[in-house]
Amino acid sequence: MWIAAGGDLHFAPATKVAALQAELRAVASAADLVLLAGDLTGHGRPDEAAALAEACSDIAAPVVCVLGNHDRRWRDGEVVAAALRDAGVVVLDQGAHVVEVDGLRVGIAGVTGAPGGFAGRAAWGMGRKADRQWRRAAATEADALEAALSSLQSCSVRIALLHYSPTYETLEGEEPYLWPALGSDQLATPIHRHRPDLVFHAHAHEGAPRGRVGAVPVYNVSAQVIGRPLALVDLAVGPAVSSGQA
Numbered sequence: 001m002w003i004a005a006g007g008d009l010h011f012a013p014a015t016k017v018a019a020l021q022a023e024l025r026a027v028a029s030a031a032d033l034v035l036l037a038g039d040l041t042g043h044g045r046p047d048e049a050a051a052l053a054e055a056c057s058d059i060a061a062p063v064v065c066v067l068g069n070h071d072r073r074w075r076d077g078e079v080v081a082a083a084l085r086d087a088g089v090v091v092l093d094q095g096a097h098v099v100e101v102d103g104l105r106v107g108i109a110g111v112t113g114a115p116g117g118f119a120g121r122a123a124w125g126m127g128r129k130a131d132r133q134w135r136r137a138a139a140t141e142a143d144a145l146e147a148a149l150s151s152l153q154s155c156s157v158r159i160a161l162l163h164y165s166p167t168y169e170t171l172e173g174e175e176p177y178l179w180p181a182l183g184s185d186q187l188a189t190p191i192h193r194h195r196p197d198l199v200f201h202a203h204a205h206e207g208a209p210r211g212r213v214g215a216v217p218v219y220n221v222s223a224q225v226i227g228r229p230l231a232l233v234d235l236a237v238g239p240a241v242s243s244g245q246a
Contacts, residue, residue, distance in 0.1 A: 001032050001234070002031045002032050002033075002232055002233070002234055002235075003031060003033045003198075004028050004031035004033070004035070004232055004233075005034075005037065005200045005219065005221045005230060006027075006037065006202070006221050006226065006230035006231060007038050007201070007221050008039045009024070009036070009040050010039060010041065010042045010223075011040060012048050013042075013047060014042070015042070020055070021051070021055035023228065024229045024230065025055060025059060027228070027229065027232065028059045029059075029060065030232060031061050033062055033064070033101055034061050034064070034230070035063075035065070035159070035161050035200055036063065036065035036089075037066060037068070037161060037162065037200050037203075037221055038065070038066050038068025038069075038070075038112060038162075038202055039068030039070040039203065040065065040067075040068065040070075040080065041070060042070060043070060043073045043074055044070060044080050045079070046074075046079050046083075048080075049082075049083035052083065052084065053083040053084055053086060054087070056089050057087040062090070062099045064090040064097055064161065065091055065110070065161075066092050066093070066161050066163055067080060067091070067112055068112065068163040068202065068203060069112070072112075092108065092110025092111070092148075092161065094111050094112075094144040095109075095110060095148055096109045096148040096152055098152070098155060101157075104156040104157055105157070106157045107151075107155035107157065108152075108159045108160075108161050109148030109152060109159070109161065109196070110148065110160075110162070111141045111144045111161075112141065113138070113163050113164030113165075113166070113183065114134065114137040114141045114184055114187075115134045115137075115184060116135045116137070116180060116185075117134070117179065117185070118183070118184070134184075138186040138187065141164075141187065142184075142187050142189055142190055145187060145190045146189070146194075149191075149196060152194075157197050158196040158197055159196055159197060159199070160190075160191055161199075161200050162187060162200070162201040163201060163202055163203050164183040164201060165183030165207070166184070166185065166188040166201070166218065167183070167185070167213050168183070168185075169210075169211025170207050170211040170218055171183065171207045171208070173207050173208055174204055174205075174206045182207070183203070183204070188213045191214070192214050195216055197216075197235070198216070198219065198233070199216055200218075201220060202220065202222040202223075204220055204222055204225070206225075208220060219231070
């Protein structure tokens with residue numbers, strides 16, 4: 001089973017939208033399932049959402065996504081979510097979805113996630129109030145991920161789809177003082193507990209492509225990291241990322 005996964009596409013008028021649309025469709029055509037890990041638009045505005053939805057509208061494979069912080073800049077992501085749903089995309093604004101691929105039930109648990117930091121790495125330049133707000137937001141998102149993964153126990157394949165990272169391992173390459181803004185180890189708790197087959201996230205443009213939460217593989221599929229809009233991942237071999245990924 002081939003999964004096309006990507007994030008940080010940042011569809012916006014300033015980008016070469018037609019070329020990005022064509023590349024997105026081309027890679028998606030080779031996949032059984034397409035997963036989008038947020039920051040799909042520049043600022044969540046209607047024109048950006050429309051361009052993104054057009055690119056997704058004729059993809060034959062099921063498309064499932066979460067929103068990123070950029071998508072939420074305009075009306076908290078309502079415009080992006082509505083445009084994508086009209087195009088047939090499943091938007092997990094916290095939640096789970098099950099698709100059938102080659103006779104397998106594939107469950108996707110999706111949340112945006114939140115910043116908050118990792119043990120021993122405090123948020124640089126943040127006051128106590130803001131730091132507490134981040135950590136509360138991360139706890140709420142972790143609870144939502146817990147509930148979503150819990151609902152997928154009967155699936156043959158389980159995938160966690162996030163925007164923010166659950167591990168600092170895929171943030172290597174970013175300045176360490178930025179790590180608290182790029183993810184939270186609270187998101188790792190439900191992953192440790194439920195052990196999905198794969199985790200995808202984006203958001204860390206300068207991060208590393210691979211990491212782990214315990215024994216669970218984690219892939220940073222930010223377009224800036226993989227060098228293209230989508231990477232192809234083959235679950236049939238354990239899973240392994242195809243040679244097409246940077």
